[in-house]
Amino acid sequence: MRLTKKERQSYLSQAFEQDPFLTDEEVAKKFHVSIQTIRLDRLELGIPELRERIKHMAEKKFDHVQSLSPNEVIGDVIDLQLHKSGISLLEISAEHVFKRNQIARGHILFAQANSLAIALADWKVALTGNASIRFVRPVRLGEKCIAFANVAEAHDSRLHVGVQTKVQEEIVFQGDFEVYRVGDDRGN
Amino acid sequence: MRLTKKERQSYLSQAFEQDPFLTDEEVAKKFHVSIQTIRLDRLELGIPELRERIKHMAEKKFDHVQSLSPNEVIGDVIDLQLHKSGISLLEISAEHVFKRNQIARGHILFAQANSLAIALADWKVALTGNASIRFVRPVRLGEKCIAFANVAEAHDSRLHVGVQTKVQEEIVFQGDFEVYRVGDDRGN
DNA sequence: CTCATTTTAATACCTAGTCCTAAATGCTAG
DNA sequence: CTAGCATTTAGGACTAGGTATTAAAATGAG
Incomplete structure (x- = not known):
């Protein structure tokens, strides 16, 4: 059978x-x-x-x-002065963390900082060139990350942006981003 | 009408x-x-x-x-030798790119490399400490990114991983990651 | 008004089913 | 061996949401 x-x-x-x-x-x-x-x-x-x-x-x-919508920007940009400074907010939620230990994955913090750095540039097409970053301490589920970005150097087609991300005044992430302009479009 | x-x-x-x-x-x-x-x-x-x-x-x-699993790992790890080397594959799809210009957002490439670097570590809890990265050339929609990771230095609670991401033999991304172990768990 | 574009209609066919009825097997207990 | 049950198979009618084709009608521009 x-x-x-x-x-x-x-x-x-x-x-x-x-x-x-x-x-x-x-x-x-x-x-x-x-x-x-x-x-x-x-x-x-x-x-x-x-x-x-x-x-x-x-x-x-x-x-x-x-x-x-893992799309345009990770984090909410709450303040932005083009080619000067910006602030972005991100609350770590379940989809941002490793299930095992509830710690935010590195690229989430990176994405917040990177998005902010790019948003600072008043260019139609802005991309990240180099970046040097430091994950100072792990960030856990539920913590609110505030990323502060400041332009250190501004050239006409390159921007050096320093980003510090804090949770309650405590630095958790630090990064230096070199953002560059593609093409010769100016303005937005 | x-x-x-x-x-x-x-x-x-x-x-x-x-x-x-x-x-x-x-x-x-x-x-x-x-x-x-x-x-x-x-x-x-x-x-x-x-x-x-x-x-x-x-x-x-x-x-x-x-x-x-849109969470744990970005990219498909197709080869992995713990504490030695690994290869990850990622095809850039619509949700990875800026709508305006179809270029992959930086943190996607970062995420692939970062995920791979962390996967290399045979530790229960592995996190990224420092990283220094370079986006060599923009990557576009549809391109297949192959990230090659190699451990440069291995200590008992720290790993230095170099990652090179290529599209058809052409380097598009380069990064050095310092991955560290949290806690005293050994093995996986 | 005429010609081309655009829209609508009508028909046959397709897949991957549902729902229903009926018939053919298989197996078991008496 | 056979009645009675579960199990399996078969067949027909119908469905949604189409494709593909042919043809007629409506519309707009010159």
């Missing part, structure tokens, strides 16, 4: 979990049963059809993209 | 970007045109049908969840 119903259904659940993109037809071939059997199995196991499975995945992803 | 074809198509692209779950029927009602018109528009604009759009989103999510 092939497999019992129970055995098949158990493998079935696994299969769909592992690869949600399987059609009933593909699974039917895999298990050498008819497509109807697979459909009865899905019914009993409460596994929705291919299209529904895919849709749910897409919906979840959509939520993420919208809410987390 | 309603809208010209061009106007409608422009709004259409936006609409689908904003809400990829729209059916042609819904859109047709929104714009007060027939369903066929919408389909012609999609054809001309190269916008795939609802199911394909959803499927692509789900596929992306599936890739991400499996490998990137």
